Amino acid sequence: MPTVSFPQLSQKWNRPRFQSQVIRIGLCVALVLGGIWFLLPRWRVGxxxxxxxxxxxxxxxxxxxxxxxxxxxxxxxxxxxxxxxHSSGKWxxxxxxxxxxxxxxxxxxxxxxxxxxxxxxxxxxxxxxxxxxxxxxxxxxxxxxxxxxxxxxxxxxxxxxxxxxxxxxxxxxxxxxxxxxxxxxxxxxxxxxxxxxxxxxxxxxxxxxxxxxxxxxxxxxxxxxxxxxxxxxxxxxxxxxxxxxxxxxxxxxYRILSAWPSYGNSPTLKYFTWSPLVTAALFRNFHVLSSSPPPEYLLPKDTAPYRFTSFNPLRASEPPISGLLGIHVRRGDYEYHCPFLADIGAEYNAWSSFGTPGISQRPEFENFSRPAWPALLDYLDVPENISGRDARFNHCLPTAEAVVARVGRVREEAKAAGIASDLRRIYVATNAEQGWIENLTTLLKAEGWEVSTSFEMDLTLEERAVGQAVDMGILTAAEVFIGVGVSVTFLDDISVLNVVWMRQFSSLTSNVVQIRLAGGKDPRTIRFW
Known part of the structure; x- marks a missing residue:
């Protein structure tokens, strides 16, 4: 068998000393690497x-x-x-x-x-x-x-x-x-x-x-x-x-509005979606919202038994549900909150404030990639022969008769503007008492409206837990939306501010407003009481 020869090692080389040095170096390297691993976030773990x-x-x-x-x-x-x-090593x-x-x-x-x-x-x-x-x-x-x-x-x-x-x-x-x-x-x-x-x-x-x-x-x-x-x-x-x-x-x-040029065109809003739970709820209850078949974006991806991933998330940019007017009518706690807000001179909440005079630039929305401050049509106006306090109360807590009159005017205005030709069905997102909502429904039907409400939605246990998101998904998808703008204001008296904090109003309407705008819906389809 042929032999393999190696160069002669120097006599100065000490084998035991070399081995100990190698061991020490190895241990030091291991300690350093281990320390680095410990100090970095543990993103390697799935x-x-x-x-x-x-x-x-x-x-x-x-x-x-x-x-x-x-x-x-x-x-x-x-x-x-x-x-x-689950992307260890792929960042x-x-x-x-x-x-x-x-x-x-x-x-x-x-x-x-x-x-x-x-x-x-x-x-x-x-x-x-x-x-x-x-x-x-x-x-x-x-x-x-x-x-x-x-x-x-x-x-x-x-x-x-x-x-x-x-x-x-x-x-x-x-x-x-x-x-x-x-x-x-x-x-x-x-x-x-x-x-x-x-x-x-x-x-x-x-x-x-x-x-x-x-x-x-x-x-x-x-x-x-x-x-x-x-x-x-x-x-x-x-x-x-x-x-x-x-x-x-x-x-x-109103102070949040200056963030809109950056925020309104951000991935956070541009790619916003409601969850598949919301999509599933709208699909199963679409007969409550329309007499037409459900649009493709609400259809399940497969025919297997329902799973969370059976439905796609609901994008705000999808086409609206034709003929649907979505309205937010909050009652319940508003019956004592609205007098308080009227007394303190409250203004519109957050993104609903785009309807306030003085912040109403009106750029076109055909190219939404251009950051813009939208102009909403309505604001907290005070009609003649009525006090500012009473006007705020009416905007915050409209009577059933006022709701009927308002939705009729919005239907006519939307048709005249060419933004909704045939509004015929109303979805009422509400927490009103059953008797109050039954009276409102009767009055609306007398004016030719087809009416459905939050109470008619058939929801699973999980969907009920996020019922406000289901309502908001519908209000986002509606062809035209009317919401409650009035909310808290800013006061110098810290004791009053504490009361405001304890009685914080729902910002449901304001969030629907920003999501509709981010989805590219015409600002003229957003109205207030």
């Missing part, structure tokens, strides 16, 4: 693997089952299967996250949601992935949540039960070509990817001061721009803004 290990508990909740709460099993599994959780850039643990958690869903949309846009401008939470309905829970011992076991609703666009981990582009590293992730993933010792905490009040922002006076555009610049400069992958909300609830009046 979400589904975390579920299997028990780091994330999503499938069983005996107490919730005992209370009759929906489990949202498929929705949570869907969130766990989002591709941004073109390392993910960077932005978490808002102090967002307005004590408010109703629509108040929280308008802030979440703005937070999503801020994360996008900061080149970070938005971290979205679950919604806990502390006020007005959709199901009883009190146990026999008197304690509450509150429902936890995943974001994708409401929406499935950029705010809940969906694409930030029309063709899904955006980087997965920039897509939103659920709070459960944040807890794995960003252990507390790796999180850079940004104090809200200190940063506001550093940026020269007065949250009680400055406008939304200024706040958005300065915070985006600040967050972009932070190199750490995991950033948490704590101590309060960047977009405080007080900001959501």
């Amino acid at each position: 979400y589904s693997e975390a579920i299997q290990r028990g780091d994330i508990h999503i499938l069983e909740d005996p107490l919730a089952d005992g209370l009759g709460h929906p489990s949202f099993r498929e929705v949570k599994l869907y969130e766990g299967s989002l591709p941004q959780h 073109s850039v390392r993910p960077r996250y932005l978490f808002f643990p102090w967002a307005s958690w004590g408010s109703g869903w629509n108040n929280i949601f308008q802030e979440q949309l703005m937070n999503t846009h801020l994360a996008y401008l900061s080149q970070r992935a938005y971290v979205f939470p679950q919604y806990i309905p502390r006020d007005h829970p959709p199901f009883p949540d009190t146990l026999e011992n008197g304690t509450r076991h509150m429902l936890h609703i995943p974001m994708n039960a409401f929406v499935s666009g950029p705010t809940s981990g969906g694409p930030l582009s029309a063709d899904s070509s955006d980087s997965l590293a920039g897509r939103a992730v659920p709070e459960e993933w944040w807890n794995i990817a960003c252990p507390r010792e790796q999180v850079v905490v940004v104090d809200l009040h200190q940063t506001m001061s550093e940026l020269g922002i007065d949250s009680s006076k400055d406008d939304g555009g200024k706040i958005l721009e300065r915070w985006a610049a600040k967050l972009s400069e932070i190199s750490a992958p995991c950033v948490s803004i704590e101590g309060g909300s960047v977009f405080d609830y007080i900001l959501f009046g």
Whole structure:
């Protein structure tokens, strides 16, 4: 057998010493690499693997089952299967996250949601992935949540039960070509990817001061721009803004409007979608909304038994439901809220304020890629021979007779303007008492309207939990929409502000307004009482 010869090693080489040096170097390299791995967010770990290990508990909740709460099993599994959780080694850039643990958690869903949309846009401008939470309905829970011992076991609703666009981990582009590293992730993933010792905490009040922002006076555009610049400069992958909300609830009046040129054309709104739960509810109940067959965008993708993924998310840019007038008639708590708002001189809420004189530029909407400030037709007008206080009350809480008169005028105006030729059916999104809504329905039918209401919707347990999103999906898809504009105002008396906070009004109408505008619907199809 041939032999293989090696060059003669130098006699100066000491074999044992060399081996010990190699071992030491290897250990040092291992420690350094291990330290780097520990200091970086744990984005290598898949979400589904975390579920299997028990780091994330999503499938069983005996107490919730005992209370009759929906489990949202498929929705949570869907969130766990989002591709941004399963791309180990495939990132073109390392993910960077932005978490808002102090967002307005004590408010109703629509108040929280308008802030979440703005937070999503801020994360996008900061080149970070938005971290979205679950919604806990502390006020007005959709199901009883009190146990026999008197304690509450509150429902936890995943974001994708409401929406499935950029705010809940969906694409930030029309063709899904955006980087997965920039897509939103659920709070459960944040807890794995960003252990507390790796999180850079940004104090809200200190940063506001550093940026020269007065949250009680400055406008939304200024706040958005300065915070985006600040967050972009932070190199750490995991950033948490704590101590309060960047977009405080007080900001959501006319001061938020200056953010529209950036926000109104952002991926957050352009690619907004309602969740497949909403699509499914509209498909099964389409006979309540129209006498025509359901449009293609509401049809299930397959004929298998219903699953969360059987339906596509509902895009706001889809064609409207022909002939449908969607109206938001809030009663219930408004019966004592509206006198209060009338007394304090309240203005329209957030994006509904586009109807206010002085902020009514009227650019064409044919090319929505051009940022624009839309002009809505209506504003909080005060007719002759009526006080401002009474005018506000009438705008906030119209009588059944006033509703009938208003929808008749809107139908005539829409036909004259050529934006809706044959409005014949009304969908009433409402929380009114049964007797009041029956009287309204009788009056509307007497005027030739076909009428359906929130009460006639046949919803599953999960769809009932997000019933406000189902109503909003219909109001978004309607050919013409009439909403409630009046909401809180800004006062110098902090004691009164505290009362306003305790009696925060629904921003459902305002959110429908911005989603319709983002979907490219004609601003003239948006009206108020």
